[in-house]
Amino acid sequence: MSKSMTYVQPAYGRSEVIRAGKILASESATDMDIDWALEALTNWRAIHGYPLNTFQATLREKLKTIDKNATVGQRLKRAPSVIAKLRRFKTMKLPQMQDIAGLRAIAENLPKVRRLHQSYLTSRFDHDLVNEKDYIKEPKDDGYRSVHLVYEYRSRKVPEYNGLHVELQLRSKLQHAWATAVETVDAFLGEAIKLGKPSQEWANFFRAASASFAQLEQSPLPKMYVGKDVEEIREHLFHLEKKLDVLAKLDGFTVAADRITTSGAPTSSYHLVVLDTSIRRLTIRSFAASNQEDANREYALVEERVRNGAKLDPVLITGGSVRGLRKAYPNYFLDTQSFVLSVGNILNLRKP
Numbered sequence: 001m002s003k004s005m006t007y008v009q010p011a012y013g014r015s016e017v018i019r020a021g022k023i024l025a026s027e028s029a030t031d032m033d034i035d036w037a038l039e040a041l042t043n044w045r046a047i048h049g050y051p052l053n054t055f056q057a058t059l060r061e062k063l064k065t066i067d068k069n070a071t072v073g074q075r076l077k078r079a080p081s082v083i084a085k086l087r088r089f090k091t092m093k094l095p096q097m098q099d100i101a102g103l104r105a106i107a108e109n110l111p112k113v114r115r116l117h118q119s120y121l122t123s124r125f126d127h128d129l130v131n132e133k134d135y136i137k138e139p140k141d142d143g144y145r146s147v148h149l150v151y152e153y154r155s156r157k158v159p160e161y162n163g164l165h166v167e168l169q170l171r172s173k174l175q176h177a178w179a180t181a182v183e184t185v186d187a188f189l190g191e192a193i194k195l196g197k198p199s200q201e202w203a204n205f206f207r208a209a210s211a212s213f214a215q216l217e218q219s220p221l222p223k224m225y226v227g228k229d230v231e232e233i234r235e236h237l238f239h240l241e242k243k244l245d246v247l248a249k250l251d252g253f254t255v256a257a258d259r260i261t262t263s264g265a266p267t268s269s270y271h272l273v274v275l276d277t278s279i280r281r282l283t284i285r286s287f288a289a290s291n292q293e294d295a296n297r298e299y300a301l302v303e304e305r306v307r308n309g310a311k312l313d314p315v316l317i318t319g320g321s322v323r324g325l326r327k328a329y330p331n332y333f334l335d336t337q338s339f340v341l342s343v344g345n346i347l348n349l350r351k352p
Helices: 014-025 031-046 049-066 079-088 110-121 173-189 200-216 230-244 246-251 289-307 322-328 337-346
Strands: 071-076 101-107 128-134 147-152 165-172 260-263 270-276 281-287 312-318
Touching (some): 014 079, 049 165, 049 312, 079 289, 101 173, 110 128, 165 173, 173 337, 200 230, 246 337, 270 289, 270 322, 281 289
Parallel strands (some): 260 281
Antiparallel strands (some): 071 312, 147 165
16 A cells, blocks of 8 residues: 555645644634644644654564563544643744654563663664653652653655654553553543642652652652652552542542443554543544544544533554553553552552
8 A cells, every 4th residue: 555545645834834833822813713723733643643653663673672562552642732732832833842643662671661762772763863851760750750752753755754753652561550540540530640730649649659669660769759768658658548549549440341332443553542531431443544534534523522522532543453552551441450459569458
């Protein structure tokens, strides 16, 4: 199948994409301008599918010798997240946003994450490494730990995609379990931990959990826990868990099997995953490679419903099988079992 049949082509120039970003960041744009800007964003996001697939193939090749059982996930950023980021960072232009296309590798343990990280740093690419953040070496204040690498795509064969960015996240299973639990709490308890606006008790709990996980992996701790020993952190985590009843709450969030609806081939090029948080129902619609434009169109339609007030959390994931989605994106299944078990083991508690 030719590239033109499989991948969306750029339909807007850079100046138009910049204008679309300004309209979406504005609080006073007209409905007509917003409709045009959303169409431009839908195309701009969709064209990232080509470089994303290129980097996904390279990642899987590297993992063959580093961790053949690692989980790989790739997604295109949700429009509400793009718009929120443009409004949060007033000077940012839409083409400068580096995480429209996201690729994630979840390795078995920290040593394998480090081997993968080093493999990228020593690789000879035509693509340019434009940003590197090692949040394992220096965890974020909220406890987030992962390695982020941002590349600018470069190719002489398909120059129409040059300049697009792909963000790689490299993390261990333990780090992934923590991040999944954060997203689940945000979705169901109305927290805003990922946005840096959580309630203090939940913020403290996830920092303590991150510190305990970091000690297990023998890696640097979040700043507020530097110098504290294992028992001090464990005791703090114990009291916070008991006060918030975290493990029991998370254990009750998982989407039941009879509330998961799928359509299309289970192994497809695109999966539109929509979590209805109001009734805890998950819908997965899969699309063949030749139907990429249909997938992006449906993605945009669901996002329009979200803007009109629907309690939906959609994401378009590229590549892999439906079964593999649960490993790469357990937050959409509200599956925090790995986190629950890990914290329970630290606290010597049984699973609720």
